[in-house]
Amino acid sequence: MAQFNPPRLPDEAVAGLADQLPEVAERCVAAITAEVPGYAGALSGEPGELIEEAVQQALAGFLRLAGGPQGSDPSTPMRPALDGAYALGQGEARSGRSMDALLAAYRVGARVSWRELSTAAVDVGIDAATIARFAELVFAYIDALSAASVAGHSDELATEGRVRERRRERLAGELLAGREEEVLVTLAERAEWPPPLSLTAVLLPADAAASVMSTLGANCLRAADDWSDADLAVLLVPDLHGLARRRLLKTLRHTSAVVGPTRPWTHVTSSWQRAVKAHELGLATGQTPLDTEDHLADLVLQSDRDALQDLRIRALAPLTDLPPATADRLGETLRSWLLHQGRRDAVAADLHVHAQTVRYRMTQIRELFGDRLDDPSKVLDILIALQPKTVDNP
Structure with a gap:
């Protein structure tokens, strides 16, 4: 020296x-x-x-x-x-x-x-x-x-810090795996992580994860990379209720993130599973975050794509022999008619057509579908079958 x-x-x-x-x-x-x-x-x-x-x-x-x-x-x-x-x-x-x-x-x-x-x-x-x-x-x-x-x-x-980070990463993995509460509580204590009331799973591009985590606080967990695709990260965000959820969506703007439902912290695996399903179905498009709470019907309808396709074939059989453009036009009119409970002026405003056009099309539809439109169970099938398709939907 x-x-x-x-x-x-x-x-x-x-x-x-x-x-x-x-x-x-x-x-x-x-x-x-x-x-x-x-x-x-x-x-x-x-x-x-x-x-x-x-x-x-x-x-x-x-x-x-x-x-x-x-x-x-x-x-x-x-x-x-x-x-x-x-x-x-x-x-x-x-x-x-x-x-x-x-x-x-x-x-x-x-x-x-x-x-x-x-x-x-x-x-x-x-x-x-x-x-x-x-x-x-x-x-x-x-x-x-x-x-x-x-x-x-x-x-x-x-x-x-490295030890704590590894322990929290392991905790995130066990949370996603749905481990028993006793195991999770022990792992949380070892990771010096105070359990919140709830957690919400978020899938987002891996290259955006670090900057998003920096705004969410030290108790946000990140799962190991093997819990998602190579270009995605999984975050588990504590206590996203009310305004906190809206603030998160604002933070995620300009990303194709998928936000799952909020669940009790020991049951966050169901939030992650729903976010993954929404991602797999292609519900998130462009650079806009997707809140799965706003797409529950899409998730339900598309949980079994083969069944949905079979339902469409059966429920919309009367339109099968029509030219595709005509079938699409009548299907669109029938869906609006059912959603607006037969109010012709509301349907016309929805489709940007004259009320007489709606009347003419509904006459054609009644001739094609007959008494199916008087059977509540068949009307339900038709309405589900007419649900707009997503990009990846069959």
Whole structure:
């Protein structure tokens, strides 16, 4: 560590300073506790004793550095202290204290250490020039220790973040698999994920998932890629009720996302299954999000495509022999007639034709369908058969 060029202190001076280390460490801990909010009341009892011991070890490393032969490699006495500082940073991260609190503690510790050590240095007869270089060494040493602690703190948070992310990804997979509630609760606790009242599954393009998640909060879950097509991602969004659902759809604008129904959080697999079905049926088109709650009839009607096609063939058999354009025109008129309960003017307005045109077409339709239009069960079949087709629908 070439940045260090420590002064060579006499052995008797080092011994005199070493005698002060327990008291210096105690005063450092007291000052940190009093001045740094994150440590208020946290360093009493055993934690305080451990920190005092760590401070003493760091200061002892400093004295070994200052008392070593002139020009010697400073890495030898510093390595244990740096390793200890790194471990301290890791421990502080696990304790939930921020890096700001840790750095503030170092600043307070540096001030108190220099005040106490400089006083002791004068007492043991160290000259002014040596004390000036001694000051440089103290603060350079503290900087090196704080940098090591910051590295330990950052690495620990990164490791914890990756572990938590993997655990939440596993939780998302088990939710989609429909696992038992007891298993899900245990996995949620391990993933440090507070269960919401409900979850909603969202399928969206994989390249949009990260930006969408950033707006949805830390408790939004993302399933592993093997739960969807290669170009899709699955998000599980907590508590999408009322305005929250509308805000989500606004966030998803300009994407072909599919939003499933909201379900109790342990039953979100049904939300995911419905979103997948809507995607497979091609209900989402273009760059507009699809809310499955607005397409329940489409989902019901198209859940069995073969059955729907058979129903169309049977219910619309009277139109089979007509030219396709004529059959489409009469089918459109009959659907509007049934939906508007036979109100001719409403049908005419819906189709943008004259009321007499509607009357003429309905005369043709009655001749073709006969008494089928008087049978409620057959009318239901006809209305279902006349449901507009989607792009992928047969």
